[in-house]
Structure formats: C-alpha cells, structure tokens
Amino acid sequence: MQEIQDIKDFLDRNLITVQKPGRYVGGEFNQTIKNWDSVDVHTALAFPDIYDIGFPNLGISLLYKIINDRKDSLAERVYAPWLDMDKLLTDNNVPLFSLESKTPLRNFDLIGFSIPYETLYTNVLNMLNLGQIPVFAKDRNSTDPIIIAGGHTAFNPEPMHAFIDAFVIGDGEEIIEEILDVIKNCKIKEIERQEIINLLSLIEGIYVPSHFTVKYHKNKTIKNIINRYSTEKKTITKRIVKVLPSPVANLLVPNIKVVHDRISIEIMRGCSRGCRFCQAGMIMRPVRETRLHDITTAMRSAVELTGIGEVSLLSLSTSDYSQIKELISNVALLSDEYNLNFSLPSLRIESFNSDVISEIKGKRKGNFTIAPEAGTDKLRAIINKPIPEQAIFDTVQEICNKGWNNIKLYFMIGFPQETMPDIEGIVDLCKRINYLGKKINKGRFKLNVSINTLIPKPHTPFQWVNFNDYDQIIMKYDFLRTEFRKTVIKTSFPDYKASFLESLLSRGDRKLSQVIFNAWENGAKFDAWHECFNFEIWEGALNMNSIDPFFYTGRSRDDDEIFPWDHVNTGINKEFLLMEYKLSKNSRITLDCRETCLGCGIQTNYQLNCNKVRSGRI
Amino acid sequence: MRIRISYKKGYPIRFTSALDLHRIWERSFRRALIKVTYSKGFHPQPRIQLGIPLPLGFISLDEKVDIWIEESLLLDDINRQLEQNLPVGLEITSIQEINISEKALSTQIQHSDYQIYLMDESFSTQIIKERIISLLNEKEIIREKRNGKKYDLRPLIVSIKSNTEIQGKPYITLRLLSQQNRTGRADEVMFAMGYPITDFIVERIGSYT
Secondary structure, three states: OHHHHHHHHHHHHHHHHOOOHHHHOOOOEOOOOOOHHHOOEEEEEEEOOOHHHHOOOHHHHHHHHHHHHOOOEEEEEEEOOOHHHHHHHHHOOOOOEOOOOOOEHHHOOEEEEEOOOHHHHHHHHHHHHHOOOOOOHHHOOOOOOEEEEEOHHHHOOHHHOOOOOEEEOEOOOOHHHHHHHHHHHHHHOOOOHHHHHHHHOOOOOEEOHHHEEEEEOOOOOEEEEEEOOOOOOOOEEOEOOOOOOOOOOOOOEOOOOOOOOOEEEEOEEOOOOOOOOOHHHHHOOOOEEOOHHHHHHHHHHHHHHHOOOEEEEEOOOHHHOOOHHHHHHHHHHHHHHHOOEEEOOOOOHHHOOHHHHHHOOOOOOOEEEEEEEOOOHHHHHHOOOOOOHHHHHHHHHHHHHOOOOEEEEEEEEOOOOOOHHHHHHHHHHHHHHHHHHHHHHHHHOEEEEEEEEOOOOOOOHHHHOOOOOHHHHHHHHHHHHHHHHOOOOEEEOOOHHHHHHHHHHHOOOOOHHHHHHHHHHOOOOOOOOOOOOOHHHHHHHHHHOOOOHHHOOOOOOOOOOEOOOOOEEOOOOHHHHHHHHHHHHOOOOOOOOOOOOOOOOHHHHHOOOHHHHHOOOO | OEEEEEEEEOOOHHHOOHHHHHHHHHHHHHHOOOOEOEOOOOOOOEOEEEOOOOOOOOEEEEEEEEEEEOOOOOHHHHHHHHHOOOOOOEEEEEEEEEOOOOOOHHHHOOEEEEEEEEOOOOOOHHHHHHHHHHHHHOOOOEEEOOOOOEEEOHHHEEEEEEEEEEOOEEEEEEEEEEEOOEEOOHHHHHHHOOOOHHHEEEEEEEEEO
C-alpha cells in the first residue's frame, strides 16, 4: 500500500514534466475500479504501444468487461509509456503501474498482453522490465505474475516463446473465463507457479512454449516439434466462439485525444473471400455475424453510455454483412437522432451497391478507401482479389457522384510473379481514376495512393513465398515515385527496413527470441514508430547471434517444409493453403466460399456448419 | 437556452487540456441525454464555450463553461442529469441560465486568482517572501512563450504574497491579469522566482470581471 501511495505522490509532482500526462492517470468515464482485496484474481491487460494507440483496442475493451463482470476478478490496464515517461520511471526507479489503482505490474497475478503486430515485441520486453518482472520466462519465480499473450501474432508464437509463459490462440471471450478459474483455484489451494502454468496448458487453445522442444535439420529448417509435457496435445487448436457476444456498450471514454476516438462495434468476425495474402482472412474463420438486433441495441446504448459522437462498424469486409442494408438504415436513423458521424471501414466494392452508398451520409464525408491491392486484373487473380478494373471505375464514379471528394487507394507490391507491367498498371489505374474523379468533382477531387509491401504471413497461401529483396523493392518504389511525381496524385511509401523487420519476425522461429532480447537490450523499442525505429540495432542483434535474416525473409519454402508455426492449428488445413498457393501460380481464382464449400477444413475440424454459424444459428 | 456551468477541475482531469475538455463536455451532455445546439454549416460543431483556458496540470475551484441547449429545462434537472455523467475530477458547483446574446466569458474576465502550493517542506515562508520581494522589485520580467515570442510578465502580475502554511506547507496567493491578449500564467511567475515545475501545484480560485 505504501508503495502505491509513493507512486501516486511521485506522479503528482512529476507527471507534469512529460508530454500528455493524461496517458498515465486513468479516470476515464466507465472505468472500473475494484477494491484490490475484494477479489481473488488480479489481471492487468497490457497493450505494448502508447495509450493513444492502444486505448481503442477492441479486444482489451471486451476482456476488460468480461473480467470485471466477474465477482472474483478485477482487470486494470497498462500501456507502454512513451520515451519521456519511460525515462522518468527508470531514472527514479518507479515501477510501471496500472492506470486504475497505480499498482506495480509485478503485483498482479496475471498479465495479458495483446500483441496485434510483430513490431511491438520489444515493447513487451520493455514493459515487463519496467514492471520489474524478469524478461525471460525461465527467470521468473513464485512471486512473479503469469504472463500470457494473445492477438494475431500469437498464431506464430515462436519468436516470443522465451518471454511468454502461455499464449492464447484465437478468440479470447470464453478462454479468459477458464484461465481465471484455474488461477483462482490454484491461488486458493496455494499451488506453485509452474504447476499453474502446467494446468493452464490443459486448456484448449493455450500454448505453453516451455513444454515444447523444436529440433532442426542441418539446413536450419525444422525437423519436428514435440510436446514433452503431453503427448496428446501435439497441436494447439485455436479457440473460436461460435456465437459472437453482444458488442460492449459501456466502453471507456478517454479524457485525452486518442486515435480512432469512436465507438467501435464489431459486426462480423472472419471473412470468406480468401485473399491469398491476408492472414486475418484465414485465421479468423469461420465467418460469424453479430446479430442485427444486437448491433442496433449496442449502438444505441453505446451512444448513451459513452456520449461519443462517432460510430464505426468493424469487420474485415463490412459490405459482406448479410443484412447490410437494414444495418445502414438503422445507423442512419440513430445518426440523425444523436448528431452522429459514422464510418464503415473495409467496404468491398464487389458486394457494395448504390443503395448502401446513398445511406452513408452522416455529417462529414471523409475519405473513401478502396483497396485494389494490385495494378492489373492478372495480378489480382494471382492474389485472389479478383476485382475487375471496370468495377473499380464504376465505384469511383458512383461515390464521386454522391459527393465524396477524397479517395484513397491501397496497393501492395512484392507479390509473387509480379512484373513491371503490374507496377505500371498501378500508375495507369490511378491516373485514370484521378481523371474520372476530376471530371466529376473538378478541383475538389483528391486522390491519395498508399503503397505497401507484401509481408508473407504464417497460415496464408503465401507463407511459402519469399519477401522481395531490397533491390527489387527499391527499384519498384523508385519507379512509382518518379511516375507519380509527374501527376498531382499524393503517395505514401513504407520504410523498406521496417517491412523487412516485420517480415523477419512474422515467419521467425525460436532462435529469434535471443535476437529480440539483444535488440531490446541495445535500445530497440517502439519499432513501429518511424522516429524510434533503428535497423542498425537489429542488424547488430542478428550478427551477435550469427543469424542470416535471408533464411527467414528472402527464401522460398519447399512445399513440405515444416514451419515454426505448424503446431498452431487454425482449423485451416495446410493442404488447403498449399493448394491455394499452387492455384495462385496458375493465376487461378478461388471463389468466395459462401455458396460452395471449398474444403479449407474449418467445417470438419470444428464440426460445424459455416452457413449456420455465420448467421448465429447453432 | 444558454446555460453557464461553474465547476471544479481536480485530479485526474487536471491532465486533460482545454481542447480535450471541450469534447468531454459534449460527451457528458450526450450521456445525460440533453441535446446540445449545433452550429449550422458544413461541419456542425456543438455550441460550447469554455471560459479562460486553464493550463494543463492546474486544478481549479471555479471554472466556467457556457453551453447552448435545444430545450428549455429546469436547472435542477440539468444538474441532476449531468452530475452523474461527468468523469472523475469534474464537479459542478452551480448552473445558471444566461442571456443568449451575452458576450463570451473570455471577453469579460479581467483577472484570475490563484493559490500555489509548494510541494516541499524545505521551502520556508521566509525564503518565499524574499523571492517575492525581489520579483516585485524587477522593472520587467522577460519570459518566452512556447512559440518563442518574448513578453514582459511583470505588468501582468496584479498582486502576489506568501501565506502561512497549510498542513505544514507554505503557499502563495497570486492575482494575474486574464484579459484576452494580456493573460499571465501562474507557472511562469513561479519559474521567474526559480521554482521548477515539479515543486508546486497551481489552483485557480476564481476569475473575475
């Protein structure tokens, strides 16, 4: 208790010296503060980036509510302190603390990190260290919290295997209850820490990396992955919730500006389209829609409970929601009643018609984003995002006529079999769209083009392909830069080295844990931030461990290679992914699987019927 | 209907800037199910006018905000609906109805009073008094704004004195001009006397016409 008071006193005097001190004080409307001694299990939900970025995370909002709804548990939050706060804490030996009660991280029973992307890894280490918890799992003892991690990166947990006690694979809503039950029972029975972790490993969807041994071939590829603790659990099957719960309505309301400062309502999980580069589209199957009634009710209560004037409907492909027309008219009604703005990210132009556009009026007409991904019909077939060029023009024409003036186009480069005509195709397509937009809306029309680099991801048909080498990518960037400079079209390009790091970590194996550690030890943190990212530190860490990054990034994999993430079972069979990869080589399209099942494996592996699950009829 | 709310700003909302506070009021009203009037035009904005902005980190006993609402409501009802919808650290002290055409608060205020609490016992009242005297003896006190512009703080100080201790700690009372283009910052006065930001906390007591 004295320690918490000391932290509070310290903050009272010193917080004013850091940027945006509101990041570190909590006190948001709808925050839950429970009496520490009134519950059995104390959980800290941690997000390894700053408050402004982590605050809107929907997974954390959901878990925060589920845990705090339990009488026996509490959940508090913690985000990565920005550099100035990091220094302030370090210089004064003040431990990283939770926002709600200002309790040091090391005093919690459980810390759950949500790690959506790989460039947050060093921040996880940094937060553990600031929380005065040993960074390596093997160094923790009976008084340390149990460190779990979930989110999309958990689908290849290996690069972080040395730091995390247990990974949660898949949907968190149900498994969190089982985790809390185990921890509570163990605490009551005073069971020791390692045994708690062993018991957690028995939960479906939990991966305890220290139970597994990985053996390698001479060529450094994997020979086998063995569970020493239990021969029965050869693979970890991801968790799915068959029926999506009602969206959280009493969301926290920030006291300072954060990104995506709006009410986010998940309307659908998963996607049936099967773009071959898209990890979310594969790992989040089967598709499940939130019931229209639940969405409408949650939207209204969320507006009344938070007072936030902007609603965003989230999914991987919003216009594929089966009752999208009804949904949008409900949203429009609510919007008039409360003076709201609303946004519908991730609209797919194939499934999107003018009725939908007419209803999206709101108060502001912001950006309208279209993601053709590739510049030619041929390459869009290879990546299985078969949007005909004409459909792109028709959509642009339609939305310009409806009054949108800012259009954003997303492209990726570095796809397999990509040729210069495909890159020229990007420029050509953009120029023609710009011409069309200017014809309709004259000088007010603005086109922004965002170019990204393909990062081949685990559990996708492109998990076998190589990340393009430096010369090729830079040559393509340069070509695009030169061509776009001749136009009025604005462009943005990623930093090659940042993409390279993401590519390295995405398909990394256990050997990268030591690299991540050395990089962090030498100052790497906030690698997702352009101003903080320092590739030389990573190069140094790779050298220190005699690791050639090319093995992870630049290499095409053999069809039968065992991948570091093969013991993580997403329900999609590897044979299906391989078939998709081979189809891509022949520019063959695979249809949306709503009409005809393509046998990806999810139905048989989970013994479910996708059509029924989609609409919540199980 | 235009109402003027007087409120206290304390911990932790003292770390919320004036700009962000604007949004907090808008959201608090929406939660209270009281419809705020929106401006006309392309980007409708809620009609909410904060008084003299309170610098980040300051606490206050008496802040004011003017808000235009769609319906005519009883002030007690507004208070009741609103008070349970405010974030921790904001506390309404009174609500009054004011004339729609009354001038903006920020144009009427002439000066503000502050109490400044020193966070360290080692600052004796005697030392503080000496520092105040030497500050007042200065003909001009040149300080720099965030944008780099230099200005003279001295004429913005109406009065300053040290006080006997509250809970063992001395405090300073200060009156500064708070006019639209002539506003003194209490923390700048403290900096001019050699106190770093970590040594004190500023509380605004009130602003007067």
